[in-house]
Amino acid sequence: MTKHEVTLHINGEDRTLVIRHADTLLDVLRLQCGLTGAKPGCENGDCGACTVIVNQLPYKSCIMLAIEATGHTIMTIEGLKHSPIQRAFAKCYAFQCGYCTPGFIMNAHAMLLHDTSIDEPTIQEWLESNICRCTSYEEIASAIRMAMSTMNANLPDNSKPNSPST
Amino acid sequence: MTENCSFATDHMEACGHRATHVIGHSVGRKDTQDKVTGHAKYTDDFSDNTMLHAALLTSPHAHARILSQDTARAFAAEGVRAVITGKDYPNKTGSPLADRHVLAIDRVRYAGEPVAIVVADSLAQAEAATKLIDIQYQPLPTIQSPKLSYYSNTPLLHPNLNPYVGDSAEVNPIPGTNIATHVPIRKGNPQAMWAVCDEIVECEVSFPQAHHAAMETHVVIAEVAPNGDIDITTSSQSPYSIPSLMQATFGIHPAKVRVHTPYVGGGFGGKSSPYIEPLAVAAALKVSGRKVKLRCTREQVMTCLPGHIGLEAKVRLGATRDGQFVAAHITYWFDGGAYADRGVIVTRAATQDCTGPYRIHHVHCDGFCMYTNHPPTTAYRGFGHPEQTLVIERAIEKLADKLSINPLELRRLNAIGPGDTTPTQARLTRSSIGDVQGCLVRLKQMLDWNGTATVKEGKTVIAKGIACVWKTSSTPQDASSGAIVRVNDDSTITVLSGVVEIGQGTKTVLAQMVAELFRIDIRHVNVVLEVDTKTHPEHWKTVASRSTLLAGNAVVRAAQDAIRQLKKTASFVLQCEADDIHIAGGYAYCADAHDTRAKIPIGALAKGFTFQDGHTVGEMAIGHGSYTIEHVTKLDPTTGKGVPGPEWTVAAQGVEIEYQKDTYSYRVRRAVSVVDCGKVLHPDLALGQIKGGMNMGLSLASREGYVYDDSGAVTNPQFRVYPIHRYGDHPTYDVAFLETPDLEAPWGLRGIGEHGLIGMPAALANALSNATGMEVNQMPMTPELLWRLQTNKGDGP
Structure with a gap:
């Protein structure tokens, strides 16, 4: 089994790793980097639980080879701190079991990096690549709207009532 | 209160x-x-570089004799530490009926049945080595329809049903047949009462098995310590049932088994029966001292692990001219698949609550869980109740039509309440049953129900459908x-x-x-x-x-x-x-x-x-x-008489759809639930449970179901061909709660984890039947189904 040394730029750090050509980015993140926030749900690009951000765009890390990610900027949920979308997910109860949540948050975060005043059909176009089986999706829709309005109002992060964290 | x-x-x-x-x-x-x-952290998030990885090899045949197994090439492959086949473990496993081998030995009974496990240093090596195992099969005839399985018993899937060890309070298999369990309900005398009825309707209802679709697939990590202690980490809803299953399966003393369950990424019933834990332990026993991780792929969860039960059912419901329900005769042939697992308990749960929350004095019901060559089945959110609800609610809707009585008023007239008895003759109290009438009154307001279920606007039809829901648990005493x-x-x-x-x-x-x-x-x-x-x-x-x-x-x-x-x-x-x-x-x-x-x-x-x-x-x-738990009794084996659970949570639910006559397509515009939850403990969590359940129920009803090939193998075991609701597919959800306390429960609470789902298939079927003028009695209710019903007068594909 041929292995190669590569350097991946993940969450602002360079990580030098020995990988197989066939290793997916998801497996390398989880097994070699200990970044288990991205999840395997289908390993087929169907469910979005493995979504990470590569060069500011959401990618399904289960169908991207790790070797393809060299030279690019990778951000996983572990690299996202105190973002409006995370706060909105918390406040809107936009998760239950939490398994799809990192993928949804990373996809939504990438969407909001691009534009914070998008219409519902465009939001659907971005988010229909992810599956949540627990919520009704209405909670996630509310979270997206809340994050957008927070970002548009440029409010400080802690200005919202009802702290969700107990 | x-x-x-x-x-x-x-x-x-x-x-x-x-x-x-x-x-x-x-x-x-x-x-x-x-x-x-x-x-x-979920189970799969725990790993270390000393951990071994297991990969499953499953049967491609829905029914076949295993002629030979050659594992030599697999064992010789790089990184492989063990190859395990059925011969390594003659033990039987399964709860409540031990009717399957840990790994198939001489016969496979469904496509997806585990036949071998490879343990290797890496998952890639284990998966590669499974392809080197040479198994020769002789395909056998298969049976797919549970109703046909009941009437023909051919092929007989478990000819040696007699010696299988089971819990007789939980399962009632009939040797010489394909019946994994039979649950009878005998209340009153329906036979004598048909003559009293002014109107009698009959319906047949059916749907295939389906997938829970918890986003986390099943994962187990197992390790056998030098002293024989077994340490298991598993994504399970039932960690405490695993030690005794290990004793029943491997003879391991329960005190030697320790089970950890971290966060679980959804279950919906699919992680309630320990199905892969025996496989992981079988692997770990061969590489003692090493941790072994077994993680199922999505395809394996959908083909190998127990799913949502399928059904063919027949219902006969009679009423007087003024709408009083008199008698019901219901038969369920559940598609329990190749092994009993919890499908037999689901069958009992549906049967014991077969009438829905309605007062019916004369009830004859037979629940059969049938062996077929489909994957096995287990608990699924609602546990027999979405299934039971669809059957009875289609009959009620048809009856309302025949009697020309407003369907909502017909339900109110017959709503069960304190003093009434259930099909198992359990007498209800204000504490043990929620307020069905109250739910319907509130639903009427929220759904803007004015008695007419449809409005036509050109090629578009706006239609509503409703259903009433009840559920008790099938908890052991x-x-x-x-x-x-x-x-x-x-x-x-x-x-x-x-x-x-x-x-x-x-x-x-x-x-x-x-x-x-x-x-x-x-x-x-x-x-x-x-x-x-x-x-x-x-x-x-x-x-x-x-x-x-x-x-x-x-x-x-x-x-x-x-x-x-x-x-x-x-x-x-x-x-x-x-x-x-x-x-x-x-x-x-x-x-x-x-x-x-x-x-x-x-x-x-x-x-x-x-x-x-x-x-x-x-x-x-x-x-x-x-x-x-208190007050729960066993059901009498001949009449079903008994108290199956402590209390019934009730709900009334409805949907409003927009149907396009020319394309047979439709959109659910809104869905409404009124749930008597006893006490709202946490409003946002309660809403999340109900709305999430409604979304799952509408997804199941409108688009989900296994598609089998000619032999019975599941052909759509991936999300791109098994299209569950995604973001944007959801309608608007409206939920209201009533609070009739259960006096046994803290603050009067009632369970609500499943109830949002239960009435959704029935409400959607009633709305589509109202919109199309056809009897929509099958799931999934796709445009294709509606087109087939129209063009073939009910013939399925």
Whole structure:
């Protein structure tokens, strides 16, 4: 089994790793980097639980080879701190079991990096690549709207009532 | 709430008689920070570089004889540590009926049945080596329809059913047939009553098996220690049932088995039966001393592991001219698949509640769980009730049409209530049944129900459909839960309970209960979110919408026990009667204390109280509490008479759809649920349970179901060909709650984990039947199905 040394730029750090050509980015993140926030749900690009951000765009890390990610900027949920979308997910109860949540948050975060005043059909176009089986999706829709309005109002992060964290 | 509480006086505050400061409020979730940061750890997130990986090889044939197995090439492959086949374990496994081998030995009965396991250093090596195993099969004839399986018994799938070990209270297999269980209900005398009926309707209802689609697939890590102890980490809803299954399967003493369950990424019933745990242990026993991880692929979960049960059913319902239901005759042929698993209990649950929440004095029902060459089946959110509801509600809708009675009013007229009996002749009380009438009245307002179910606008038809829901649990008579409440030095509280945090938020609700009783902020209550069967008191299973009742009662008792201990110690310090001590805000103080300096932080009482001179009084405060379910009895094997569960949560649900006549397509515009939940403990969690259930139910009803090939193999085991609801597919959801208390439950709560789902298939089927003028009695209700019903007059593909 041929292995190669590569350097991946993940969450602002360079990580030098020995990988197989066939290793997916998801497996390398989880097994070699200990970044288990991205999840395997289908390993087929169907469910979005493995979504990470590569060069500011959401990618399904289960169908991207790790070797393809060299030279690019990778951000996983572990690299996202105190973002409006995370706060909105918390406040809107936009998760239950939490398994799809990192993928949804990373996809939504990438969407909001691009534009914070998008219409519902465009939001659907971005988010229909992810599956949540627990919520009704209405909670996630509310979270997206809340994050957008927070970002548009440029409010400080802690200005919202009802702290969700107990 | 005005009802009296059955608890003694010191339990009163747990029953809703006092204004609550935490219960009834949305106070966030205890798992929020873990889950929005990616920090939450699920079973597959635990790995280390000494861990071995297991890969399953499954049967490509739905029914075949195994002629030969050659594992030599696989064993010789790089990195392979063990190759295990059926011959390594002659043991049988399965609960409640041990009807399958750990790995198939001489025969496979469904496509997806595990036949071999390879253990290797890496998953890639294990998966590659499975392809080197050479198994020769001789395909055999298959049976796919449960109804045909009942009538023909050919092929006979378990010719040696007799010696299978099973729990006779749970399962009633009939040797010489394909019947895995038969559950009869005999109430009154329907045969004699048909003549009294002015109108009788008949319907046939069917749907294929389906997939739970929890986003986390099943994962187990197992390790056998040098002393034979077995350590298991698993994504399970039933960690406490695993040690006894290991004893039944491998003869391992239950005390030698320790099970850990971290966060679980959804279950919906699919993780309630330990199906892959025996496989992981079988692998771990061959590489003793090494951790082995077995993670199922999505395709394996959909083909190899038990799914949602399929059904073919027939219902006959009779009523008088003025709409009084008189008699019902119902037969269910459930598609339980190749092995019984929990499908047989699902069958019993559907049968025992077959009428829905309606008063019917004469009921004849037979529930058959049939063996077929499909994948096995297990609990699925609703546990027999979405299935039972679809069947009876289609008949009621047809009856309303024949009688020309407003369908909502017909349901109100027959709504079951206190004093009535269920199909199992359990007599209901105001405590044991919620308010069906009240739910319907509220639904009428919320759905703008005006008696006409359809409005036509050109090629578009706007139609509504409704259904009533009830559910009790099929809990064993000794279903129990225990809890420990610890008081910490910093005056915070720690709660231990065996409930699995699977997304439903029960652990947050348990923390609310403790915060309420200690009268402290919920931030000062820690609840241990993972489960360890060696250290946490047992909780039966995280299933059946029963966790808040069982664990809630246990936690309330444990908290009260801890408070009693604190009061006793404080009484020594404050020199007053323990009964006069108040515990609130993190302090203990005497009721009539005018001196605020006499407030003792409860943390200072946690290990007794130490005076300044070092003299200590009292003991360490550790509260314990437990609860075992009450009033549940076994069902009589010939009449079904008995009390299957402690109480029935009821609901009325409806949908409004927009149907396009020219394309057979439709959109659900809104869905409404009115649920009598006893008491809303946490409004946002309660809403999340109901709305999430509604979304799952509409997805199941409109688009989900296994598509089998000619032999019975599932052909759509991936999300791109099994198109469950995605973001944007959802309608608008409206939910309202009524609060009729269950007097056995803390604050009067009733279970609500499944109820949002239960009526959705029936409500959608009724709306589509109203829109199209056809009888839509099948799932999934795709445009293709509607087109086929129109063009072929009901012939399926």
